[in-house]
Amino acid sequence: MSNAVKENTILKDLLTYQTHLNGQSSLLEKIRKESAEKVKNTPFPTTRDEDWRFTNLKPLTRGGDFVPDQEESSEYDPSELEEYFIPESENTRLVFINGRFSTEYSSIDDLPEGTLIGNLAEFAAEDNKIVEEHLNQYAEYEEDIFTYFNGAFLDDGSMVYIPQDTKVESPIHILNFYTNSDQDFFTNPRTLVVADKFSKSTVIEEHIGLSDNRYLTVPVVELKLFEGANVKHLRIQRDSRQAIHISRPVAHVAQHSKYESYTITLGARLSRNDPKIVATDEEVDFTVDGLVLIDGDQIADTHSVMDHRQAHATSHQLHKCVINGEAHSVFNGKIFVRQGAQKIDSFQENRNLLLSRDGHVNTKPQLEIFADDVVCTHGATIGSFEDEELFYLKSRGLSGEKARELITYGFALETIENIEVDSIHQLLLKEVERYSKSHRDEPEAKPVA
Amino acid sequence: MLEIKNLHAVVAEEGNEILKGVDLTINKGEIHAIMGPNGSGKSTLSKVVAGHPAYEVTEGEVIYEGEDLLELEPDERAHKGIFLAFQYPVEVPGVTNSRLLREAYNTIAKEQGREELDPLQFEDYVKEKLELVNMKPELLERSVNAGFSGGEKKRNEIFQMAVLNPRLSFLDETDSGLDIDALKTVANGINSLAGEDKAIVLVTHYQRILEYVDPDAVHVMMDGKIAKSGDKQLAFKLEEEGYDWLEKEVQVNAQ
Numbered sequence: 001m002s003n004a005v006k007e008n009t010i011l012k013d014l015l016t017y018q019t020h021l022n023g024q025s026s027l028l029e030k031i032r033k034e035s036a037e038k039v040k041n042t043p044f045p046t047t048r049d050e051d052w053r054f055t056n057l058k059p060l061t062r063g064g065d066f067v068p069d070q071e072e073s074s075e076y077d078p079s080e081l082e083e084y085f086i087p088e089s090e091n092t093r094l095v096f097i098n099g100r101f102s103t104e105y106s107s108i109d110d111l112p113e114g115t116l117i118g119n120l121a122e123f124a125a126e127d128n129k130i131v132e133e134h135l136n137q138y139a140e141y142e143e144d145i146f147t148y149f150n151g152a153f154l155d156d157g158s159m160v161y162i163p164q165d166t167k168v169e170s171p172i173h174i175l176n177f178y179t180n181s182d183q184d185f186f187t188n189p190r191t192l193v194v195a196d197k198f199s200k201s202t203v204i205e206e207h208i209g210l211s212d213n214r215y216l217t218v219p220v221v222e223l224k225l226f227e228g229a230n231v232k233h234l235r236i237q238r239d240s241r242q243a244i245h246i247s248r249p250v251a252h253v254a255q256h257s258k259y260e261s262y263t264i265t266l267g268a269r270l271s272r273n274d275p276k277i278v279a280t281d282e283e284v285d286f287t288v289d290g291l292v293l294i295d296g297d298q299i300a301d302t303h304s305v306m307d308h309r310q311a312h313a314t315s316h317q318l319h320k321c322v323i324n325g326e327a328h329s330v331f332n333g334k335i336f337v338r339q340g341a342q343k344i345d346s347f348q349e350n351r352n353l354l355l356s357r358d359g360h361v362n363t364k365p366q367l368e369i370f371a372d373d374v375v376c377t378h379g380a381t382i383g384s385f386e387d388e389e390l391f392y393l394k395s396r397g398l399s400g401e402k403a404r405e406l407i408t409y410g411f412a413l414e415t416i417e418n419i420e421v422d423s424i425h426q427l428l429l430k431e432v433e434r435y436s437k438s439h440r441d442e443p444e445a446k447p448v449a
Numbered sequence: 450m451l452e453i454k455n456l457h458a459v460v461a462e463e464g465n466e467i468l469k470g471v472d473l474t475i476n477k478g479e480i481h482a483i484m485g486p487n488g489s490g491k492s493t494l495s496k497v498v499a500g501h502p503a504y505e506v507t508e509g510e511v512i513y514e515g516e517d518l519l520e521l522e523p524d525e526r527a528h529k530g531i532f533l534a535f536q537y538p539v540e541v542p543g544v545t546n547s548r549l550l551r552e553a554y555n556t557i558a559k560e561q562g563r564e565e566l567d568p569l570q571f572e573d574y575v576k577e578k579l580e581l582v583n584m585k586p587e588l589l590e591r592s593v594n595a596g597f598s599g600g601e602k603k604r605n606e607i608f609q610m611a612v613l614n615p616r617l618s619f620l621d622e623t624d625s626g627l628d629i630d631a632l633k634t635v636a637n638g639i640n641s642l643a644g645e646d647k648a649i650v651l652v653t654h655y656q657r658i659l660e661y662v663d664p665d666a667v668h669v670m671m672d673g674k675i676a677k678s679g680d681k682q683l684a685f686k687l688e689e690e691g692y693d694w695l696e697k698e699v700q701v702n703a704q
């Protein structure tokens with residue numbers, strides 16, 4: 001009486017394209033082989049899996065087949081790319097076009113001694129010790145076919161190493177461009193950031209869809225922060241409105257280190273983001289804030305894990321979503337406090353501003369605490385505009401539209417206030433302004449049942 | 450300027466009647482005070498005049514400068530010069546005071562056919578107004594009322610009034626919770642914003658503000674109606690003797 005549905009084999013089928021990759025590094029080759037095996041042995045998720053209950057992968061599984069990117073088929077105008085460069089990162093810029101490293105547009109120069117920034121595949125081919133030691137060590141997403149899928153195609157990617165006691169002043173700007181193309185393509189960007197003891201750096205990871213075509217990108221980001229390291233990680237997802245973006249950013253943070261990440265989700269038809277921060281030692285401090293602005297038929301799903309394995313950690317997560325049209329936002333935030341991890345101070349809040357009748361929100365903050373001396377506050381709210389707030393602004397002469405625009409803008413602003421890279425801050429202000437302006441109509445009243 | 454006749458209003462959601470036949474006439478150049486016990490409908494009256502959607506007017510009329518005010522949206526009323534200083538000013542996170550005020554000022558100016566101000570001009574304009582209410586300039590760049598102290602919120606309402614320069618203002622308990630210095634500052638602000646072609650209605654529980662702002666009339670609201678009107682002496686009597694005597698008087702009159 002089994003009514004088992006046939007498993008979707010889309011990712012398994014794509015493994016045939018592994019032969020397209022170059023074989024210059026035995027390390028990468030080994031990871032690819034092992035990962036491919038895991039892809040074969042891991043079931044593709046369905047909405048019957050707890051972690052995928054609210055997010056249907058139809059936009060990925062239905063539609064044209066994916067091919068690896070053939071460079072010839074990609075169409076873009078070089079000046080288009082340059083618009084996205086920022087002056088702060090003139091000499092600290094890595095550019096990828098449909099997953100391929102671009103020597104032409106990347107620019108790395110004037111780095112402090114010992115600092116390494118460049119193409120992961122090249123470092124791996126040179127048997128770089130840091131890559132050997134750290135690559136694929138942190139992305140522990142058990143039974144996650146997407147992480148394995150990324151590993152199976154490990155090739156070009158970003159590699160950042162900041163030596164001990166070094167501060168890299170310029171933010172390191174990693175631009176992943178996705179171009180228009182005749183055929184839907186898939187890419188598996190990988191980023192490795194190793195921040196040595198007491199170093200300080202900022203990494204901007206951007207995903208930019210240049211057109212409105214369909215593609216699949218599965219970024220895996222691994223960050224290792226050694227003792228006392230300080231890393232700011234800005235993630236800006238501006239994928240095409242038909243893209244499928246499934247990302248796994250993971251940070252392992254050691255004693256006295258500080259990791260701050262801000263993820264801004266604007267694009268993609270379907271995005272799924274699973275940030276995971278693991279406090280491997282005592283006295284760490286980390287932030288995993290997020291802002292999601294979606295409309296139309298977009299789905300944005302964040303499943304985060306804040307894993308406190310040792311005592312005396314401070315952690316912060318403010319995840320804000322604005323939803324319009326028929327868009328759907330999902331949040332599942334797990335806070336783990338392991339046995340003996342006392343004196344944890346953890347804050348988590350998911351706030352949703354629902355602008356339309358047909359928008360949809362699922363939210364579930366989740367605490368799993370196995371220590372007794374901890375302070376964990378968590379909560380979730382879903383709300384529309386408050387009458388009192390609207391009336392206050394209207395009584396000052398603002399139209400209903402303007403009032404809603406300002407409230408939306410103000411709501412979203414809080415999550416980007418702490419972003420210190422000026423170009424990026426300005427860019428996000430504009431995005432927030434644009435979004436708020438285009439969604440100021442009065443929500444239709446729910447029909448009375 | 451404003452004529453309220455037999456105004457009845459209910460809570461739109463559940464139909465509970467709060468205003469039960471208010472009559473009140475306010476002429477240009479006048480300052481009126483409205484007093485009355487908690488829950489008698491003072492704030493509701495102010496909000497109905499400003500157009501709060503939570504209340505539905507079931508009877509009566511509100512005529513402002515010959516025009517039916519009840520037909521207008523709250524923002525249209527503001528464009529015509531009506532202002533409400535809230536008893537509980539609302540926090541608007543992420544929107545700075547200066548942004549709100551510039552937006553508000555320019556919208557109203559445009560509607561009234563006056564010139565809009567660019568950010569620099571507006572900065573100059575606002576500077577004098579800050580001094581008028583003795584408000585710290587930092588508060589301009591803070592989110593509207595967010596994290597403001599009680600006194601700062603009240604001062605901010607008067608500051609907004611100063612910037613928008615309304616013709617008819619309802620100040621709902623703007624004097625509550627102010628220390629003596631703040632009270633004087635706020636009173637000074639009010640006096641300098643009063644004028645021949647303007648009118649101000651002070652909703653208050655205390656006569657102490659009336660020592661600095663001289664009212665032309667004092668009204669007492671009870672159970673959704675104006676129960677008694679008089680001059681400043683009425684305020685003194687109420688402060689000394691409470692509302693009991695008036696309640697009795699109202700009951701006797703009713704019989």
Ligand SMILES: Nc1ncnc2c1ncn2[C@@H]1O[C@H](COP(=O)(O)OP(=O)(O)OP(=O)(O)O)[C@@H](O)[C@H]1O
Pocket residue numbers: 460467485486487488489490491492493494503536
């Ligand atoms: N939106 C509302 N929904 C339900 N009841 C309301 C609403 N607004 C006012 N009321 C009720 O109407 C009555 C009058 O309230 P209002 O705020 O106008 O009184 P007030 O005279 O301003 O009192 P106070 O001196 O305490 O400020 C109260 O009983 C109050 O609970």
Ligand SMILES: [Mg+2]
Pocket residue numbers: 491492493536621
């Ligand atoms: Mg009141």
